[in-house]
Amino acid sequence: MTRQRSSSPATAFAVALLDEFVKLGVRDVVLSPGSRSQALALAAAEYERAGLIRLRVRIDERVAGFLALGLAVESRSPVLVITTSGTAVANLHPAVLEAHHSSVPIIVLSADRPDELRGIASNQTTHQPGMFGIAVRREWDVAAPTDDDAPDAAALLARDVIASANGPLHVNLAFREPLSAAVLPIAAAATPSPGPTTLFPEPTTPFPEPTTPSAGPTTTFPEPVEGPEPFAIHPAPGTVVVAGTGAGPRAEEVARELGAPLLAEVASGAHFGPNLVVDYRTLISAANFGDRVERVIVFGHPTLSREVPALIQRDGVTTIVVRSGSGEQYNPGHAVSQSVDSVSVTPDPEPSSAARSWLGRWVMTSRAALEQHDAPAIDIAISSELADQAAFNRAVLAGLRAPVTRRALAEAAWRMTWPHDRLVLGASRLIREVDRYAPGKKITVHANRGLAGIDGTIATAAGIALASQAEGGPAAGGVTRLLLGDLALLHDAGSMLFGRGEVRPRLQVIVGNDGGGTIFDSLEVAASALPESFDRVLYTGHDVSLEQLAAAYGWNYTRVENRGDLDSALTPIEGTTLIEVPLAR
Numbered sequence: 088m089t090r091q092r093s094s095s096p097a098t099a100f101a102v103a104l105l106d107e108f109v110k111l112g113v114r115d116v117v118l119s120p121g122s123r124s125q126a127l128a129l130a131a132a133e134y135e136r137a138g139l140i141r142l143r144v145r146i147d148e149r150v151a152g153f154l155a156l157g158l159a160v161e162s163r164s165p166v167l168v169i170t171t172s173g174t175a176v177a178n179l180h181p182a183v184l185e186a187h188h189s190s191v192p193i194i195v196l197s198a199d200r201p202d203e204l205r206g207i208a209s210n211q212t213t214h215q216p217g218m219f220g221i222a223v224r225r226e227w228d229v230a231a232p233t234d235d236d237a238p239d240a241a242a243l244l245a246r247d248v249i250a251s252a253n254g255p256l257h258v259n260l261a262f263r264e265p266l267s268a269a270v271l272p273i274a275a276a277a278t279p280s281p282g283p284t285t286l287f288p289e290p291t292t293p294f295p296e297p298t299t300p301s302a303g304p305t306t307t308f309p310e311p312v313e314g315p316e317p318f319a320i321h322p323a324p325g326t327v328v329v330a331g332t333g334a335g336p337r338a339e340e341v342a343r344e345l346g347a348p349l350l351a352e353v354a355s356g357a358h359f360g361p362n363l364v365v366d367y368r369t370l371i372s373a374a375n376f377g378d379r380v381e382r383v384i385v386f387g388h389p390t391l392s393r394e395v396p397a398l399i400q401r402d403g404v405t406t407i408v409v410r411s412g413s414g415e416q417y418n419p420g421h422a423v424s425q426s427v428d429s430v431s432v433t434p435d436p437e438p439s440s441a442a443r444s445w446l447g448r449w450v451m452t453s454r455a456a457l458e459q460h461d462a463p464a465i466d467i468a469i470s471s472e473l474a475d476q477a478a479f480n481r482a483v484l485a486g487l488r489a490p491v492t493r494r495a496l497a498e499a500a501w502r503m504t505w506p507h508d509r510l511v512l513g514a515s516r517l518i519r520e521v522d523r524y525a526p527g528k529k530i531t532v533h534a535n536r537g538l539a540g541i542d543g544t545i546a547t548a549a550g551i552a553l554a555s556q557a558e559g560g561p562a563a564g565g566v567t568r569l570l571l572g573d574l575a576l577l578h579d580a581g582s583m584l585f586g587r588g589e590v591r592p593r594l595q596v597i598v599g600n601d602g603g604g605t606i607f608d609s610l611e612v613a614a615s616a617l618p619e620s621f622d623r624v625l626y627t628g629h630d631v632s633l634e635q636l637a638a639a640y641g642w643n644y645t646r647v648e649n650r651g652d653l654d655s656a657l658t659p660i661e662g663t664t665l666i667e668v669p670l671a672r
């Protein structure tokens with residue numbers, strides 16, 4: 088352990104705490120400035136200088152929280168977030184909630200006043216313990232370090248914290264004056280820039296199960312079938328596999344083993360393979376498809392359609408949910424019959440013709456529906472008639488000059504993204520567009536679907552970009568693309584700030600700008616409300632110049648007016664780029 092003699096117990100404690108976190112594999116630390124947290128912040132600066140951590144500094148704690156979330160999602164490792172006291176801590180709440188609902192380990196280290204200064208209206212002092220309620224898996228309220236025991240106490244604490252890191256955690260740390268002293272240089276790492284040490288194995292559940300009982304909410308979910316034995320499922324026609332966010336590749340594998348259609352959302356990690364049914368929303372509602380479903384196997388957290396929960400709640404449908412994460416489990420209408428930790432399939436060596444046709448009809452019908460779209464007629468393309476060829480060329484040109492539609496934008500972002508890239512989707516109409524039209528492809532897609540907020544989207548994407556592009560990282564040469572709506576962008580505009588000296592990753596923020604929140608146009612309320620009221624309180628229009636916003640924050644900026652320009656605009660360049668795509672309301 089690095090032991091520093093210090094005139095400040097706060098600094099001795101902070102150094103020992105970081106030291107132990109680093110030994111336990113923590114590599115990413117995000118912090119926001121403040122006085123009470125100075126010992127932690129200055130220690131973090133020293134550990135960065137020694138090449139032992141990657142430090143990101145953000146002035147806005149809401150941004151810091153979502154940045155940590157993105158870093159943890161991509162690195163599959165716990166990430167520390169250091170803040171000062173008061174409202175600073177509360178600004179982490181949105182990210183902590185999202186992390187809770189999607190089981191992502193962000194570790195909040197909040198500084199606080201010691202006991203004697205609490206409850207007497209001291210400056211910037213509120214009741215921090217319990218601030219995150221049920222949204223943290225565990226919390227600690229640690230008394231101010233006072234003496235030479237501080238380093239040992241810190242090391243024990245760090246071990247306890249990391250052992251519980253299966254979701255967000257809150258470590259509230261009281262500090263007494265002197266709030267810091269000089270930090271002695273930390274011995275440099277053997278390799279200057281730490282590669283991503285993955286603490287946890289590849290998921291079916293994204294992060295490990297708790298080692299301590301979680302104080303999670305009580306649910307009425309059926310008790311999981313316990314034990315090491317996976318739950319055995321036998322192939323049968325009438326079965327579909329549904330994959331929501333966080334499902335992972337196991338969903339695809341199970342669908343193949345079962346010979347079942349795979350209804351995989353676009354951010355499920357299972358949106359690929361021969362059994363994929365892209366147009367699942369239409370088919371669930373179609374005669375001879377959805378109405379023939381008898382059994383649904385669910386992986387992950389489906390959120391993008393009304394059709395999936397409706398299907399699960401239909402009479403005569405049995406649903407088995409494969410548990411993911413350690414928080415609340417998916418149970419629409421309380422209609423789930425069984426919750427299991429994992430499944431095993433004994434594939435049918437000779438599937439019956441009924442079984443083959445069940446799968447074939449879903450997959451073929453979905454493919455045919457996608458292929459009908461937009462293709463200039465093939466017969467005139469191969470015709471030897473000059474007039475036909477001219478007509479074909481005109482059709483192609485008109486296509487290139489046409490204004491960009493949501494579908495064209497969604498398809499382009501999908502098409503341009505490769506396995507060494509990352510695609511992040513904001514919570515607005517565009518994610519549904521990608522979900523509806525993206526053909527199967529094994530790329531890494533992320534969306535904050537734990538609570539589907541429009542907050543923190545740029546920060547999350549920046550975290551994913553930084554972690555994936557880190558030296559030795561899985562996508563070091565790639566680009567991260569974020570596709571989102573204009574309100575989601577404006578909500579998180581503060582995340583466009585990269586302070587002096589902060590690393591800018593290769594990040595393309597692609598905003599479909601329709602002047603407000605058009606997702607509400609498709610809801611019943613759009614027909615029933617007074618149009619002026621609807622626009623004022625739901626659409627919430629704006630006239631922000633995104634070009635000037637980009638300039639203010641030092642981002643590259645491109646505006647895409649027609650379809651032909653899309654692919655070249657989405658070609659990666661260094662640094663942060665805002666790509667504005669005007670869309671019709």
Ligand SMILES: Cc1ncc(C[n+]2csc(CCOP(=O)(O)OP(=O)(O)O)c2C)c(N)n1
Nearest residue numbers: 515516540541572573574575603604605606
């Ligand atoms: C933090 C938060 N506040 C409010 C909402 C409700 N909400 C969902 S979508 C949306 C508007 C999105 O508008 P935009 O990003 O422009 O996308 P569009 O629907 O226009 O494609 C809002 C306000 C939310 N999901 N999260």
Ligand SMILES: [Mg+2]
Nearest residue numbers: 572573603604
């Ligand atoms: Mg919009």
